[in-house]
Structures are given as C-alpha cells and as structure tokens.
Amino acid sequence: MLGMNPIYERSSATVTVRPARPGDVDAVRAIRNHAVEHSTALWTRTPQSAAESVAWLAVHLERGSALVAETGGEVAGFAVYGPWRELDGYRHTVEDSVYVREDRHGLGIGSALLAALIDSARAAGHHMMIAGIEAGNTASIRLHERFGFRLVGTVPEVGTKFGRWLDLTLMGLPLDPIC
Template identity: 70%
Template sequence: MVPIYEKREVVRVRPATTADGEAIRAIRNHAVATSTALWTDTRQSPADAAAWLAVHLARGSALVAETDGQGCESGESGEGSEIVGFAVYGPWRDLDGYRHTVENSVYVREGSQGLGIGRALLGALVDAARAAGHHSMIAGIESGNAPSVRLHRRFGFTEVGTVPEAGLKFGRWFDLTLMRLSLED
C-alpha cells in the first residue's frame, strides 16, 4: 500500500475485477472527454467497456488503485473503497512478431493526480508484465504531457522517438512521444 499523505488515505494497487468495470469506464470516459491522453472522441458504452475489460482480465493485465476502506488489508475491495486510477497493458501491435512487446496505459481520476497513484500503478504494471515474461514495454505519450513523460523516465523508460502530428483531437494535431523500457534484467 502507498500512503497518500496529502489526503490522509492509503492507496492500494490490486488486480482489477469485473466489479471495477464501471469505475474504470468513468475514469476512461472522462479522459476521452477532457484530455489529450487518449486520442479518441468515442466514449465507451457499458457493453464496450465490459468487453474491453474482459480481454484485459483474461490476460491478467489490468490493475486498479483504490483508496483504503474496509477490506483493503485482506485483498478484497471493501466498503468505503474508491477506485482512483487504473492501468493496463496490451499488445503493442497485433502481428505475432510483436508478441513480446506490450504497451501501457495509466489513468488517474481527475482530482487525484500528483499524489503518487500513477507511480504506484505503473510500478505494479511493469512488475506484472515482467512476471508474464514480456520483453519490452512501450509508452505512447502526447508529447506535451510532461508529467507522464517524467513518470515513465522515473521507471527507466527512454525516449526512442517522436512522431510529429500523429493524432488529431479537439481540432488540433498532437505529436506522439514513444518511450521504451526493457523488461529483462
């Protein structure tokens, strides 16, 4: 568990479950509507979100961060617990030659950024990908998202390139910074 002193709460990272789906969907849809972290204008419906999460759950590649509440010590989500972020990894590309490389996504609920939640999620996600035997992890980050670039650097990710004007959102073109981490020691 990670103490979050500013809020006098404890945040715990654990594997996601089907029951976390609506909280994950709410965080993801907020990012779709308000940020350049996710380059789509399409919010997930409950059915789409459930299908997307089911793929990650089957792979064992979805984590959530929750505030402390009854049950957190025992590994169960308890009353009073609240999902404040999630992280997933998935195939970087669909072709089998890329099967040992994964791409990460880390999202923290609005109002909870800057408290160490992203750091806790990314650390646990990197550990999970290593344990699953993956070779490398890629992060595709909107180039102006300095906090995300810094977070990934802290974990040893290195910038491997920038693709100018790779995505369009809110009527503007955005550059994509690609970062890579070797998952093998």
C-alpha cells in the same frame, strides 16, 4: 520506492493496487471516459459505452493485465497493458496505459500503478514495455522517466483531437535487460 516529485505529487496517500475485477468496470469506465472527453491522453472523441467497457475489461482480465488502485475504498485509477502490435513478431512487447481519477492526481497513484504494472509484465515474461504519450503530457513523460523508460522518438502530427495535430512521444523500458 522512488521519491516523490513535488511538482506532480501533492502528498502520499494510502494506495492499494490490486488486480481489476469485473465489478470495477463502472469506475474504470468513468475514469477512461473523463480522459476521452477532457484530455489528449486518449486519441478518440467517442466515450466507451457500458457494453464496450465490459468487453474491453474482459479482454484485459483474461490476459491478467489490468490493475486498479484504491484510495479510501474507492477506485482512484487503473492501469493496463496490451499487445503493442498484433503481428506475431511483436508478441513479447506490450504497451502500457495508466489513468488516474481527475480528483486524485498528485497522490502517487500513477506511480503505484505503473510500478505494479511493470512487475506484472515482467512476471508474465514480456521483453519490452512501450509507452505512447501525447508529447505535451509532461506529467506522464516524467512518470515514465522515473521508472526507467527512455525516449525512443517523437512522431510529429500523427494524431488529432480538439481541432489540433498531436505529436506522439514513444518511450521504451526493457523488462529483461539481460538476454
């Protein structure tokens, strides 16, 4: 296990990562919608409705690409991966998303989720994992760096939220480096 980064992790917590279940949808939706409303992690202004959340999670459950982290018996974060692009030529590349409940930041939950998500994508036979991160989100960039993701590039002013332009940092992790 990687060491803790004292800048971003206050202390370790007992974290259990497991496959998501349909019953997790409300907790996942609350975490996701908080990110929509209060951060630039998700580049949309529209929170998911209950029906949209059920449909979104169902797609990931069918794919086997959704995980949740629990602390103290409560869902404290979630992670998913999905197709990076829809065209057939990209079928071996996935994009990750990791979100931690606001009051659980700094407890190693993001690290536990990302480690398990990488393992899951490798086990599913994927070749490359991409992370698309708002360039100012240094915590997420450093998290991904700790797991071996490398900077691919930054696309300036490709999105907008909260009345300002956002730059997109792309990072990549080969999942099967020996071809």
